[in-house]
Amino acid sequence: MSTSYPMTPRGYANLKSELKQLTSIDRPAVVNAISTAREHGDLKENAEYHAAKEQQGFIEGRIQELNAKLALANVIDVSKLSGEKVVFGATVTFVDVDTDEEKTYQIVGDDESDLKQKKLSVSSPIARALIGRSVGDTLTIPIPKGRIEVEILEVVFNI
Numbered sequence: 160m161s162t163s164y165p166m167t168p169r170g171y172a173n174l175k176s177e178l179k180q181l182t183s184i185d186r187p188a189v190v191n192a193i194s195t196a197r198e199h200g201d202l203k204e205n206a207e208y209h210a211a212k213e214q215q216g217f218i219e220g221r222i223q224e225l226n227a228k229l230a231l232a233n234v235i236d237v238s239k240l241s242g243e244k245v246v247f248g249a250t251v252t253f254v255d256v257d258t259d260e261e262k263t264y265q266i267v268g269d270d271e272s273d274l275k276q277k278k279l280s281v282s283s284p285i286a287r288a289l290i291g292r293s294v295g296d297t298l299t300i301p302i303p304k305g306r307i308e309v310e311i312l313e314v315v316f317n318i
């Protein structure tokens with residue numbers, strides 16, 4: 160079962176950067192820490208050794224995960240998209256019909272999502288509800304506190 164991972168060029172670059180950090184800096188550092196901890200004697204009671212081995216396991220797992228995601232990446236250049244329908248990469252402005260509160264989010268890949276930067280994961284309930292809709296559409300979105308009714312005000316495509 161191969162899954163495609165949609166992401167923006169910036170998200171792809173961030174994953175490649177993290178992979179480079181893990182393989183060229185973090186991995187050698189943890190190997191060195193294991194080597195140093197081994198020199199301290201009995202491995203059964205050596206907390207430094209066990210911590211370093213645990214860190215090594217985490218690093219190797221993350222490297223495998225990043226390699227898989229990068230291999231299956233579907234990089235979508237948002238600057239080449241246009242239209243009024245909400246799709247991956249779109250920046251959507253909508254208003255809560257009940258409170259008149261406006262919100263703006265860009266729909267990005269799972270690894271790129273960050274609410275503080277107003278980036279919503281494509282697999283989030285809000286993004287899934289918005290995708291395929293157009294400017295002027297009113298829809299009900301399920302949220303953890305219940306449901307909100309929103310109207311889409313604007314859909315733009317930028318980096």
